[in-house]
Amino acid sequence: xxxxxxxxxxxxxxxxxxxxxxxxxxxxxxxxxxxxxxxxxxxxxxxxxxxxxxxxxxxxxxxxxxxxxxxxxxxxxxxxxxxxxxxxxxxxxxxxxxxxxxxxxxxxxxxxxxxxxxxxxxxxxxxxxxxxxxxxxxxxxxxxxxxxxxxxxxxxxxxxxxxxxxxxxxxxxxxxxxxxxxxxxxxxxxxxxxxxxxxxxxxxxxxxxxxxxxxxxxxxxxxxxxxxxxxxxxxxxxxxxxxxxxxxxxxxxxxxxxxxxxxxxxxxxxxxxxxxxxxxxxxxxxxxxxxxxxxxxxxxxxxxxxxxxxxxxxxxxxxxxxxxxxxxxxxxxxxxxxxxxxxxxxxxxxxxxxxxxxxxxxxxxxxxxxxxxxxxxxxxxxxxxxxxxxxxxxxxxxxxxxxxxxxxxxxxxxxxxxxxxxxxxxxxxxxxxxxxxxxxxxxxxxxxxxxxxxxxxxxxxxxxxxxxxxxxxxxxxxxxxxxxxxxxxxxxxxxxxxxxxxxxxxxxxxxxxxxxxxxxxxxxxxxxxxxxxxxxxxxxxxxxxxxxxxxxxxxxxxxxxxxxxxxxxxxxxxxxxxxxxxxxxxxxxxxxxxxxxxxxxxxxxxxxxxxxxxxxxxxxxxxxxxxxxxxxxxx
Numbered sequence: 265x266x267x268x269x270x271x272x273x274x275x276x277x278x279x280x281x282x283x284x285x286x287x288x289x290x291x292x293x294x295x296x297x298x299x300x301x302x303x304x305x306x307x308x309x310x311x312x313x314x315x316x317x318x319x320x321x322x323x324x325x326x327x328x329x330x331x332x333x334x335x336x337x338x339x340x341x342x343x344x345x346x347x348x349x350x351x352x353x354x355x356x357x358x359x360x361x362x363x364x365x366x367x368x369x370x371x372x373x374x375x376x377x378x379x380x381x382x383x384x385x386x387x388x389x390x391x392x393x394x395x396x397x398x399x400x401x402x403x404x405x406x407x408x409x410x411x412x413x414x415x416x417x418x419x420x421x422x423x424x425x426x427x428x429x430x431x432x433x434x435x436x437x438x439x440x441x442x443x444x445x446x447x448x449x450x451x452x453x454x455x456x457x458x459x460x461x462x463x464x465x466x467x468x469x470x471x472x473x474x475x476x477x478x479x480x481x482x483x484x485x486x487x488x489x490x491x492x493x494x495x496x497x498x499x500x501x502x503x504x505x506x507x508x509x510x511x512x513x514x515x516x517x518x519x520x521x522x523x524x525x526x527x528x529x530x531x532x533x534x535x536x537x538x539x540x541x542x543x544x545x546x547x548x549x550x551x552x553x554x555x556x557x558x559x560x561x562x563x564x565x566x567x568x569x570x571x572x573x574x575x576x577x578x579x580x581x582x583x584x585x586x587x588x589x590x591x592x593x594x595x596x597x598x599x600x601x602x603x604x605x606x607x608x609x610x611x612x613x614x615x616x617x618x619x620x621x622x623x624x625x626x627x628x629x630x631x632x633x634x635x636x637x638x639x640x641x642x643x644x645x646x647x648x649x650x651x652x653x654x655x656x657x658x659x660x661x662x663x664x665x666x667x668x669x670x671x672x673x674x675x676x677x678x679x680x681x682x683x684x685x686x687x688x689x690x691x692x693x694x695x696x697x698x699x700x701x702x703x704x705x706x707x708x709x710x711x712x713x714x715x716x717x718x719x720x721x722x723x724x725x726x727x728x729x730x731x732x733x734x735x736x737x738x739x740x741x742x743x744x745x746x747x748x749x750x751x752x753x754x755x756x757x758x759x760x761x762x763x764x765x766x767x768x769x770x771x772x773x774x775x776x777x778x779x780x781x782x783x784x785x786x787x788x789x790x791x792x793x794x795x796x797x798x799x800x801x802x803x804x805x806x807x808x809x810x811x812x813x814x815x816x817x818x819x820x821x822x823x824x825x826x827x828x829x830x831x832x833x834x835x836x837x838x839x840x841x842x843x844x845x846x847x848x849x850x851x852x853x854x855x856x857x858x859x860x861x862x863x864x865x866x867x868x869x870x871x872x873x874x875x876x877x878x879x880x881x882x883x884x885x886x887x888x889x890x891x892x893x894x895x896x897x898x899x
Contacts, residue, residue, distance in 0.1 A: 265277065265278075265359060265360055265526075265527070265528075266527055266528040266529070267526075267527040267528070267529075268498060268525075268527040268528075268529045268530050268575075269527075269528075269529055271498070271573055272334070272496070272498065272530065272573060272575035274333035274334050274402075274404060275333070275404075275408075276405070276408065277360065277526075277527065278360075286329065286330035286331065286425055287422040287423060287424070287425070289426075289450065289453070290422075290424065291458065292323060292325075292424065292427075292446060292458045292460050293321070293323070293460065294459075294460065294461060295321070295440050295460070295461045295462070296321045296322065296323050296440075296460060296461075296462050296463075297320050297321045297322060297462070297463045297464065297637050298310075298314060298320065298321070298322045298323075298462065298463065298464045298465070298466065298633060298637070299322075299323055299324075299325070299442070299444055299460060299462040299464075299465045299466070300322065300323070300324040300325070300465075300466045300468060301324075301325055301429050301465065301466065301467050301468060301469045301474070301475050302324075302325075302326060302467065302468035302469035302470060302473075302605075302607075303324050303325075303326035303328075303331075303407075303423045303425075303468075304332075304407075304468055304470070304605065304606075304622075305337070305403060305406060305407065305410070305605070305619050305622060305623050305626075306468040306604045306605030306606075306622040306623060306625055306626045307324055307326075307466065307468035307604075307605075307626065308324075308407060308410035308411065308414070308626075309347075309410065309623045309625075309626030309627055309630060310466055310468070310604070310626040310629055310630040310633070311324045311410070311414050311421050311423075311630075312351060312410045312413045312414050312417070312630070312754070313626075313627070313630030313631055313633075313634060313754055313756070314419060314421070314630060314633065314634060315413065315414045315415075315417030315418065315419045315420070315421045316417050316418060316419070316634075316754070316755050316756060317418065317419060317634055317637075317638060317756070318418040318419050319637075319638065320419060320634060320637050320638070321419075322419060322421050323421070323424060323460070324414075324421060324423050324424065325423070325424045325425075325427035325428075325429070325446060326423050326424070326425050326426075326427065327425075327426065327427060327428040327449050328425060328426075329425055329426055329449075329450075330425050331404070331407060331408070331411060331423070331425075332403065332404040332407050333404050334402065334404060334496070334575060334576045335402075335403070335404075335496065335575075335576035335578065336403040336404075336619075337403040337618055337619035338400050338401060338402060338403060338523060338525065338532060339364075339398070339400055339523070339617075339619070339620065340357065340361065340398070340399045340400065340401055340406070340619075340620065341398060341617070341620045341701065341702050341703035342389060342393060342394035342396050342397065342398055342702040342703060342704060343394070343620065343624070343702060343703025343704050343706075343731060344619075344620045344623060344624070344703060345357065345358070345394070345396035345397070345398075345399065346394060346395075346396055346731065346734070346749065346873060347623065347624065347627055347754075347872075347873065348409075349396070349749075349750055350752055350753050350754040350873060351409075351410070351413055351753075351754045352413070352753070353409040353413070354396060356409065357399065357401060357405075357406070357409070358396070358397070358399065360401060360405065360526055361399035361400055361401035361526050362399060362400040362401070362524050362525055362526045362527075363397045363398070363399055364388045364389075364397070364398040364399065364400060364509050365387070365388055365397070366385055366386065366387055366388055366508055366509070367385070367386055367388045367508065367509045367510065367511070367694070368382055368384070368385045368505040368508045368509070368510040368511075369382070369383045369384040369385070369386075369510070369511050369687060369690070369691045369694075370382050370383060370505070370510060370511065370512040370513065371383045371513050371675050371687035372513070372514060372515040372675055377515045378515060378565065379565060379566045380512055380513075380514055380563075380564065380565065380566075380567075382504075382505065383687050383688070383691070384687075384688070384691045385508075386691070386694075386695055388509065388698075389698060389702055390698055390699070393698075393699065393702055393704055394702065394704060394733075394734075395734055395747050395749075398702060400523055400524065400525055400526060400532075401526050402525070402526065403619060405526075406619075411423070426448055426449045426450035426453075427446050427447070427448060427449065428446065428447045428448075428449050428474075429444065429445075429446060429447075429469065429474045429475065429478075430445040430446060430447045430457060430474075431443075431444070431445040431478070432444050432445075432465060432474075432475060432478035432479075432601065434592065434600060434601070436597070438461065439463075440461035440462055440463050441463070441600055442461065442462040442463070442464070442465050442600055442601065443459065443460075443461060444459070444460045444461075444462055444465060445457055445458070445459055446458045446459075446460060463600065463637070464600055464601070464602070464633060464637075465600070465601045465602070466601075466602045466603075466604060466629065466633075467601065467602065467603040467604070467607045468603075468604050468605050468607060468622075468626070469607055470605070470606045470607060471483065471585075471606045471607070471610050473603060473606075473607035473608075475601065475603055475607060476587065476603045476607050476608065478601070479591075479592040479601050479603075480592075481587045481588075481589060481590075481592075481603065481608070482587065483585035483586065483587055483608070483609075483610060484585060484586060484587070484588070485583060485584045485585030485586055485610075485661065486583060486584060486585075486665075490536070490537075490581065491536075491537040491538050491551070491579060491580075491581060492534060492535065492536055492537055492579070492580055492581075493534075493535045493537050493551065493555070493556035493559070493577065493578070493579045493580075494532065494533070494534050494535070494556075494577065494578055494579075494580070495532070495533055495535070495553060495556050495557075495560075495574055495576065495577035495578075496525060496530055496531070496532050496574070496575040496576045496577070497530065497531060497532075497533065497557075497571045497572075497573065497574050497575065498529055498530055498571075498572045498573040498575070499531065499569055499570055499571045499572055500568075500570040500572065501564070501567060501568060501569045501570065502567050502568055503522075503564055503567040503568075503569065504567075505522065506522065506524065506531055507524045507528075507531075508522070508524065509521075509522060509523060509524065510522040511690070511694075512563055512564065513674070513675040513685075513687055513690075514562070514563045514565070514675075515674070515675070516674070517559070517562040517563045517565070518535070518536035518537070518559065518562075518563055519536045519563065520533060520534065520535050520536065520560060520563045520564065521533070521534035530575065533556075533560050535556050535559045535560050535563070536559070536563075537551065537555065537556075537559060537579065551579050553574050553577045556577060556579075557569070557571050557574075583610060583611075584610070584611050584661045584664055584665050585609070585610045585611075585661075586608070586609045586610075586654075586657055586658060586661050587603065587607075587608040587609070587654070588654070589650050589654065590602060590603050590604065590608050590625075590649060590650035590653055590654055591603070591646070591649065591650045593646075593647060593650070598643050598644065598646065598647070599646050599647065599649075599650070602629060602646075602649060602650075604622065604625035604626055604629060604653075605622030605623075605625055605626070606618070606622060608625075608654075608657065609621070609622075609657035609660065609661065611660060611661060611664040617660055617663075617664065617701065617703075620703055621656065621657065621660055621703075624653075624656075624703070624706075624872075625653050627754075627872045628649055628652060628653055628872055629649045629653075630754075631754075631756050631870075631871035631872055632645050632646055632648065632649060633646070634756045635756065638756075639896065639899070640794075640804065640895055640896060641894060641895055641896060642896060645713075645894070648711060648712070648713055651709075651711065652708045652709075652711075652713075655708075655709065656706055659700075659706075663697065663700060666693075667693070667697070670685050670689075670690050670693060673685040675687050704730070704731060704733075705730075706730065706731070707727065707729040707730045708729040708730075708874060709729065710729070712893045712894065713870065713876055713894065714728060714729045714874070714876060714877075715728055715868075715876060715877035715878070715879075715890065716728075719865070719878050719879055719880055720878055721860065722859070722860045722863060722864070722865035722878055722879075722880065723763065723857060723858060723859050723860070723865040723867050723878045724857070724858030725856060725857030725858040725859075726857055726867045726875050726878060727875060728875050728876070728877065728878055729874065729875065730874065730875060731873050731874055731875070732749050732752060732867070732869045732873050732874070732875050733749070733857065734747040734748055734749025734750065735747070735748055735749075735851070735853040735856045735857055736748075736846040736849060736851075736853065737810060737843040737844065737845065737846055737853055738814075738815040738843065738844045738845070738846050738847075738848075739815075739840060739842070739843055739844075740811075740815050740818060740820050740823075740842040740843060740844055741820050741839040741840060741842070742839070743815050743816075745846055745848075745849065748761070748808075748810065748843060748853065749873070751806075751808060751840075752869055752871075752873050754871070755871070756871050757802070757803070757804060757805065757806050757871060758804065758805045758806065758868065758869065758870060758871060758876075758894075759805070759806045759807075759808060759868075759869040760805055760806070760807045760808070760866060760867075760868055760869075760887075761808050761809075761810060761866070761867040761868075761869065762776055762779055762780075762807065762808070762809045762810070762864070762866055762881060763809075763810045763854070763859045763864045763865045763866075763867065763881070764776040764809060764810065764811040764812055764864050764881070765812075765861070765862060765863055765864035765881060766812055766861050766862060766864075768813075769809070769811045769813070769818070769823065770818065770822035770823060775863070775864055775881045775882055776809060776811070776824070776864065776881065777824050778882065779866070779881055779882070779884065780807075780809075780824035780825075780826045780827060781824065782884040783807060783826060783884070784801075784824065784825065784826035786884075788888075790884070790887055790888035790891045790892070791804075791805055791807070793888075793891075793892075793895075793897055793898065794891055794895040794896075794897070794898050795898055796898040796899060797898065797899075799898075800829070800831040800832070801826065801829045801831070802829065802831070802838070804895065804898070805891070807826060807827070807841065808841050808842070808843065809823070809827050809841060809842045809843070810842075810843045810844070810845075810853060810854075811842065811843070811844055812844075812845065812854060812861060813844060814844055814845070814847050815844040818842075818844070820839060820842060823841075823842055827841045827842050828841065828842075829841070863880060863881060864881040865878055865879070865880065865881055866878070866879040866880070866881055866883075866887060868887070868890065876890070877890050
C-alpha cells in the first residue's frame with residue numbers, strides 16, 4: 265500500500281477524505297466506575313478492554329482538543345501485534361504498516377573515515393519468534409483503531425476532550441472513594457470545573473502526570489545530557505538504505521537512525537544533536553527543524569538528503585526515569601489510583617519500546633479492573649499490577665540506558681578513540697537483544713497469578729509467566745487452519761488449553777475425557793464454581809482442547825459434550841472448541857511447543873495472553889486451587 269506521494273495526509277489512507285470529527289461536548293456524570301486520565305495509547309488500551317462490559321461505567325478525559333493526527337511513536341513490536349490480534353485489528357495494521365524485515369548498519373568508511381559505508385545487514389526478527397512481523401505505523405493510526413473499538417463496544421466509550429485534571433482526593437469512607445475535579449480547556453467553557461466520583465482512576469497522562477503527583481509518587485532517574493531530534497520527512501535521497509531500518513554512526517558528526525514509514529515514501533529520522541551541559545535543558549537550545557535537517561545531511565555524507573516536506577518533528581533529551589510503585593496502595597490500604605505508561609517510566613525512543621511497553625501496562629491492568637468491578641475477583645487482585653509491571657519497566661530502563669549509550673558513542677576507528685564503540689559490537693548487541701525489543705522476552709515472576717515451574721516439562725514451549733506463544737493448528741469442525749493463540753481475545757476471559765495425551769480422546773478412559781467430565785459434570789467442578797448461574801459455561805474460563813490425531817481421523821460429535829457446549833438464548837452448539845495439529849503445513853504444535861505426548865498437559869492462560877500455569881492433564885485439584893486464588897465463587 266503506497267500513499268503520501270503528493271504530501272503527508274493524516275488519517276486512514278484508504279479513505280479519500282478521512283473524518284476528523286471530535287465527539288461533541290458532554291457533561292461528565294456524577295459517578296463512574298473508572299475514570300481514565302489521558303487518551304494516549306495506554307489509556308486507550310484500558311478503555312478498549314473496559315468497553316467490552318456494558319455494566320462498567322468508564323469515562324476517559326484528555327486535555328487535547330481532539331484525537332491525535334500526526335507524530336509521536338511509530339514502532340510496533342511483534343508482541344504488540346499479538347495484543348492487537350486479541351483486539352481484532354492486527355491484520356488491518358499489517359496491511360497499512362511498513363514491515364521491518366532487515367536492519368542495516370553503517371559506520372565510517374575505513375578507507376575514507378569522513379564518509380559512511382555499510383558494515384552489516386541482518387534479519388530484524390529471528391525466525392519463529394512470532395507469527396506477526398515488527399512493523400512501523402503512525403501512533404495516530406493505532407489510536408484510531410482503539411477509538412473505533414471503544415465506540416463500537418457494548419459500553420460505547422467516547423473520549424471527553426478539552427478536559428484537564430485539577431485535583432484528586434481519596435476518601436475511603438465513600439462508596440466511590442475518589443473525588444476528581446476536572447477543568448474544561450475548551451475556549452468556550454474555559455474555567456468550568458466538574459466534580460466526578462470514581463471507584464478507580466487510571467493516570468495515563470504522561471511524564472508530567474498530575475495523577476502521579478496527586479498520589480505522591482515520583483519519577484526518579486538520570487538524564488544522559490544528550491539532545492536528539494526526530495522528524496518525519498518526504499525527501500529525495502541517494503542513500504541506498506532509505507527503505508531499510510538503518511543505524512548510522514559517522515566519524516565526528518554524530519549518529520542517526522533511519523525508520524522507513526508506511527506508504528513507501530515517508531521516512532523518520534532520529535538525529536543526534538548537541539551534548540547538553542549538566543544544567544542545560546533542550547529548550548535552552550532553541551533548536552529549529554533546519555538544525556535537524558542540516559545535522560542529518562552531515563551524518564549521511566557523502567549521500568544527499570533533499571527534504572521536500574516535514575510532516576512532524578520534535579526534539580528531546582535522553583533520560584531514564586522510573587517510579588518505585590504504580591499505584592496509591594500502602595500497607596493495609598488497597599489501591600484505587602493507578603499510573604501507567606510515561607506517567608511511571610520514561611526512556612529514549614530508539615529501542616522502540618515506549619509505546620509498546622506502555623500499551624502492555626494498560627493490557628495488564630484493564631482485565632484486572634474488569635474482573636474486580638464485575639465481582640469475579642477480590643480487589644486485592646489489583647495489587648498485582650504494580651508488582652508485575654514495575655519489574656518490566658526496570659528491565660527496560662537498564663536495557664535502554666546501555667543501548668542509548670552505545671548508540672550515542674563515537675565509533676572506534678583505530679585512531680586512538682578507545683572509549684568509543686566498535687560498530688561490530690553494536691551490531692552484535694542489537695542482534696542478541698532482539699527478543700527483548702520484540703517484546704517476547706518478558707516473564708512475570710511467580711505469584712497467585714503465575715505458577716511455579718513444577719510441571720513446566722509437560723509443555724516446554726509454553727513458558728510459565730511469558731506470553732502464550734501461538735502455533736498453527738487445524739480446527740476440527742471445519743478443517744480451518746489458524747493460529748491457536750488467536751482465540752485468546754481481549755474479552756476478560758481466561759483460557760484453559762487441554763493438550764490431550766496419546767490415547768483416543770473420544771473414549772471415557774482417556775485423560776482428556778476424564779478432565780472434561782470433572783469440569784463439566786462433577787458437582788465440585790472448579791469451572792462450575794466460578795461460572796455465574798445462567799451464564800454460558802465458557803463465560804469466565806474458556807476450555808479448548810488440542811488433540812494429537814489428524815482432523816480427518818476424528819468427528820466433533822464424538823468429543824465430550826463440554827467441548828461442544830450449548831450457548832446463548834437458543835442453546836446453539838459452539839463447534840469451535842477442538843483443534844488438531846496442522847500435519848500438512850506444520851510444524852505439529854505438540855513438537856513445536858514441546859508438549860509431552862504421553863501425558864498431555866493443561867496450559868492456563870490469562871486474559872492478557874500470559875501463561876499462568878502448566879499442570880498435569882489429570883490434576884483437577886491443582887487447577888481448582890489455582891482458580892480459587894483468582895476468582896470468587898460465582899453468585
